[in-house]
Amino acid sequence: MELFTFVRQDDPAAAVKQVSGDKGATFVAGGTxxxxxxxxxxxxxxxxxxxxxxxxxxxxxxxxxxxxxAMVRNSDLAFHETIRTRYPVLSEALLSGATxxxxxxxxxGGNLLQRTRCPYFRDTFWPCNKRQPGSxxxxxxxxxxxxxxxxxxxxxxxxxxxxxxxxxxALDAVVHTQGPKGDRKIPIAEFHVAxxxxxxxxxxxxxxxxxxxxxxxxxPFFRRSHxxxxxxxxxxxxxxxxxxxxxxVRDGKITQARVALGGVATKPWRSLEAEKALVGAxxxxxxxxxxxxxxxxxxxxxxxxxxxIELARRVIVRALTIVGAMT
Numbered sequence: 001m002e003l004f005t006f007v008r009q010d011d012p013a014a015a016v017k018q019v020s021g022d023k024g025a026t027f028v029a030g031g032t033x034x035x036x037x038x039x040x041x042x043x044x045x046x047x048x049x050x051x052x053x054x055x056x057x058x059x060x061x062x063x064x065x066x067x068x069x070a071m072v073r074n075s076d077l078a079f080h081e082t083i084r085t086r087y088p089v090l091s092e093a094l095l096s097g098a099t100x101x102x103x104x105x106x107x108x109g110g111n112l113l114q115r116t117r118c119p120y121f122r123d124t125f126w127p128c129n130k131r132q133p134g135s136x137x138x139x140x141x142x143x144x145x146x147x148x149x150x151x152x153x154x155x156x157x158x159x160x161x162x163x164x165x166x167x168x169x170a171l172d173a174v175v176h177t178q179g180p181k182g183d184r185k186i187p188i189a190e191f192h193v194a195x196x197x198x199x200x201x202x203x204x205x206x207x208x209x210x211x212x213x214x215x216x217x218x219x220p221f222f223r224r225s226h227x228x229x230x231x232x233x234x235x236x237x238x239x240x241x242x243x244x245x246x247x248x249v250r251d252g253k254i255t256q257a258r259v260a261l262g263g264v265a266t267k268p269w270r271s272l273e274a275e276k277a278l279v280g281a282x283x284x285x286x287x288x289x290x291x292x293x294x295x296x297x298x299x300x301x302x303x304x305x306x307x308x309i310e311l312a313r314r315v316i317v318r319a320l321t322i323v324g325a326m327t
Contacts, residue, residue, distance in 0.1 A: 002044045010053040012178050012210060018049045020180040020208025027051050027210060029071060030105035032098075033114050041124055042131055056109075056212055059083070065218040070109030070211040074164065075100065077108060087216060089225035089244045093167035096229045099236045109211035112165060112175065112191070113203065116158035117238055118147065129155045130199045140302070146240070149299040149308050151266035156199030157302060159263060160192065161238050166262035167227055169270045170244035171216050179209030192267035199266075221248035221256055224326050228319040229262070230311055239263030241312035243319040247283060254278045254287070259295060259320075264312045271295040274316065283324035285317070292316040 009015035019025040024046030028034055037043035056069035061082040068077060077083055078094035094103065120126040120138040127136035139147055139157050147157045165188070173188040186204060193201050205211075216222075225246035231237040242262035248255045257278040261269040274295035281287035292313035299309045 001038050002041070002046075004038075004045055005047045006050065007047065008050040008053060010055075012054055012056070012212060015049055015051050015054060016178055016180060016208055016210050018047075019210075022047050023207065025049055025208075027109075029107040029110045030073070031110075032102050032106045033110065037115065037122070040122055042122055051109075051210070061086075063218060066216045068108055068214045068216070070107060070213055072108045073104055074098075074106045074108070074111060075103040078103065085223065086218070087167075087171055087222050087225065089170060089222070089227045089246060090164070090167040090216075092227035093163040093229075093242075093244060096227060096242075097163040102236075108164070108214055111162055112168075112211060112214070113205075114160075114162045114165070115202070117161045118158040119143075121158060130158060130195075130202075133198065133200045143304060144302040145304040146238070147302055147305055148266045149264050149301050149305060149312075150261070150269050150296070151194055152300055153195050153197070153199070155197060156195040156266065158195075158199070158266060159238075160265060160267050162268065163227070163229065163239065163242065163262060165192070165268040166242055166260050167244045168214065168216075169260035169268040170225065170246055170258040171222055172219065172258075174215045175211060176213040176215060177205065177209050178212050179206055181206070183212075184209075185215075188268070189270055195266045202267075222246050222258075224248065224323055225258070226319050226323045228315050228322070230315050231263075241308055241315045243312070243316045245316070245319045245323050247278070247320070247323045249283050249324070252282060254281055254283055257291075259291060259316065261295060261312060261316070264296075264299070264308050273297065278320075283320075285321065288317045288320040288324070289313075291320065 056071040126138040229242040246258040257275040259274040274291040277291040
């Protein structure tokens with residue numbers, strides 16, 4: 001780990017000023033990702049600005065929705081009664097990730113900025129366009145079983161690791177930020193950046209821009225939602241394929257749907273194609289299979305991860321079947 005200076009701030013504006021004024025500075029909250037990467041010399045900030053004392057730790061439920069402070073811990077959010085009842089898919093996604101100890105430390109803002117678990121990104125011996133632009137992508141010709149099949153490019157095939165973000169993609173979340181240029185509200189669909197030619201950039205945040213909250217709309221059918229995750233082991237493991245789904249069913253037909261995928265894409269993957277296939281159909285297996293096929297239609301497998309396409313389809317069908325049976 002490289003030497004760095006450590007500063008605490010208890011005011012959002014002061015924290016933003018501190019980081020934006022130093023190109024080598026970054027925010028730190030729970031540190032469950034950042035500190036790992038610093039130990040591996042993947043991240044080498046010259047200054048850490050501790051934001052744990054910022055007044056951003058509340059969950060505020062209103063008639064119009066829920067506002068979740070960026071410093072809310074994952075465990076607190078998962079067990080909050082409003083989240084469990086109005087947005088069960090989010091609670092389930094959070095509880096499927098990491099371990100209780102990590103969830104007790106990890107913050108909502110930090111979870112939004114999780115970096116990939118690609119082993120080539122985390123090992124500085126290997127070339128990686130995400131870590132060092134222009135150096136190449138070792139995963140393309142390497143062991144790529146855990147890598148993405150959606151949203152990839154010739155520059156990068158790293159998978160986005162977050163469970164929480166997949167649920168947020170299905171829930172029409174809006175990310176609130178405060179930065180040197182003022183405040184912003186960013187729809188979750190626009191927050192994460194497709195890799196394309198510049199995989200080192202993962203979100204639309206500017207340097208020094210601080211996540212302050214996440215807002216969820218009060219959409220009634222989000223109560224009818226579920227998160228399903230397939231992984232190699234039952235705990236402390238990232239998804240091989242996951243699905244966050246929600247359905248509104250009226251008079252025996254699906255009138256609204258949300259389908260988002262994890263473990264198979266370079267960002268939390270909202271599938272508008274799957275949702276289109278579901279709306280107007282009966283909540284039965286034939287419709288769910290059609291939606292799953294639509295969701296993976298553009299998938300591009302690598303040498304070792306073609307199995308993810310069929311796995312993701314089955315996860316989607318199973319998740320939709322569970323939600324379709326809800327009353």
